[in-house]
Amino acid sequence: MKYDKFFSADVGSFLRSPVREIFKKVDLASIYSFAGGYPDAATFPIDDVRRISAQVLDRYGAKALQYGATQGLTELREVISARYGVPMERVQITTSSQQGIDVCTRVLADPGDVVLTSAPTYLGALQSFRSYRADVRTFEDIGDDFSKVKFCYVIPDFQNPSGETMDLEQREALVALAREHDFLIVEDCPYRELRYSGEPVPTIYSLAPERTLHLGTFSKVFAPGFRLGWMFGPEELLDKVYVCKQSLDLCPPILDQYLAAEFMGSGALDANLQKSIALYRGKRDKMLALLEKYMPAGVSWTHPEGGLFLFVTLPEGFDTVALYDRALTAGVAYVAGSFFYPDGSHRNTMRLNFSFLDTARMEPGIRLLADVIRSASPL
């Protein structure tokens, strides 16, 4: 039976994640992987989860297993509201911040509408934008015509994949641009709490609460398996997100929301975050030192103040897509940087994750990667 005739027009624009395809091909535990965006499992508060699960079931009983409100659990919205100083009415819980990105795109973008993004940018966001047939444009190629821009998508803190952080001037300039041309801003902040050096910069949401949808997540400060995130935004926008979410999945998972509320509200999150930051700071520093030690001349990389990634640029003419199979055979994995560019350019770049691999395995991994690069010639 042929199925092609049944598919909606959107399906033709679906973008398969090359990252997830990499994971299918290879057992990451068997190689030195700088490819994924996985947190270090050592940061997962298993004992807290065990303790809090029992508490929540005792305290809330059947309520923790029943259907719940589409906006999310009041208890969870309260602790998020208190932590970030955003009124309850402006807090919507999402079933992952990936859902946050997707639902924003759904509610805002028609086919052909422009979504403005930095380049490189998060692949999962590109997947969402493409899947709704939005016209994805970068700051480099937008020119002067902002008339079809519905929203701009940015990850201002320790960006995925670049590791770079927008300073206050850049944030203010973006807000001024958005106000001038009347477009919205989707601010994705999965890594914001993972700062290892430097000073925090105000969120874009705090600079322009009237036109910013801010996305947060528990994935990097609790555990990604819970698939819980949140969204701040103007009530008029959140109302549409709310109605959309009714038909998307009715409500976020309830027991998980109670766990997250208790984890955040009790102070356990902050205690765990301190440990995570210390661990990741060490890993970042180690990674930077190893790159310095092993990478051949002409290779450069970013110096992130937080997050999980840094971005490496090889000399012009290198092709990290072509190099990938050789790297995998040698036993080391990365993600080709061109996957993060809407136009597939910058084939001489790669994203390296420094959160997942055990510290002890970083040195042989980077040495191997440097060897692979050294053995390759520019095309």
Place this chain on the structure above:
Amino acid sequence: MKYDKFFSADVGSFLRSPVREIFKKVDLASIYSFAGGYPDAATFPIDDVRRISAQVLDRYGAKALQYGATQGLTELREVISARYGVPMERVQITTSSQQGIDVCTRVLADPGDVVLTSAPTYLGALQSFRSYRADVRTFEDIGDDFSKVKFCYVIPDFQNPSGETMDLEQREALVALAREHDFLIVEDCPYRELRYSGEPVPTIYSLAPERTLHLGTFSKVFAPGFRLGWMFGPEELLDKVYVCKQSLDLCPPILDQYLAAEFMGSGALDANLQKSIALYRGKRDKMLALLEKYMPAGVSWTHPEGGLFLFVTLPEGFDTVALYDRALTAGVAYVAGSFFYPDGSHRNTMRLNFSFLDTARMEPGIRLLADVIRSASPL
């Protein structure tokens, strides 16, 4: 600031759930509610969840909190595959079967494509169809022109809201129709395992596995709070669902999937299901007896063999939408039947849920409802 200009065309077709709006207006615990579709909290296996949570965290540790595969956890797909005799490759885990409905619509229907459905039908499905601007048609109004039908949506077992079950002949006729006119079938089976009398009828999926997407859920056999469902279907269709799900939410919640896998795989689900069925059978019988006892002449209702709902028809001219506020003031809630009709017709009908309310509170509730009906005149 005005936001209207930012919304996508889909937003104009979003349908706000009248059921969820009812829940916002009133504390259901304070009235006799036959309105929701909530399971009886007494069926929630809290002790199992407590025990299994501890087991899963001990056994899988950090794996239970990390990101996972977009198709869903292998362990969960295995037990579902074994229970229902469907090969693993044809099993996709969904973050609720509401997501299953939504993603099917997303992948199959363009604006103007016809989605064929029985009437009345599940409100959450109507919300999804409308949100993608599909042309929702019923068997009554489709006529002879099936050319634009992408898929037919049915709930063959103990339908929501009617409580009715399609017999084998009806299922075979639908399959023949789908084959003749080459459309797909989305078979939604949330209540299938909740049968209180009569004999099971083969699933439509078993009759036409080449063109059926079958949706199942843990909401009624485990607990709705987990927001976990599954989908069976041809691999070519599931592949598009899989890519779509990458950008929707990456993967279903992991810890919850381990809990569900253990609950189903260990036999705890079947033990709990036996108790749920016994409880609900009693509630259904009681409900039917109470309607018989209290309802005025001219009122009729369905006699479901399972599920959570029955459907009441008042004499022609009654208007359950208009009657609703009076019922609420009197202290009893239902859902007006017309909400389940794509064209808002059948205003003399109502859906009654018999799973949620405590057995002891059913009699005063139905007596009150009968009084409200008796006190009303047809328009």
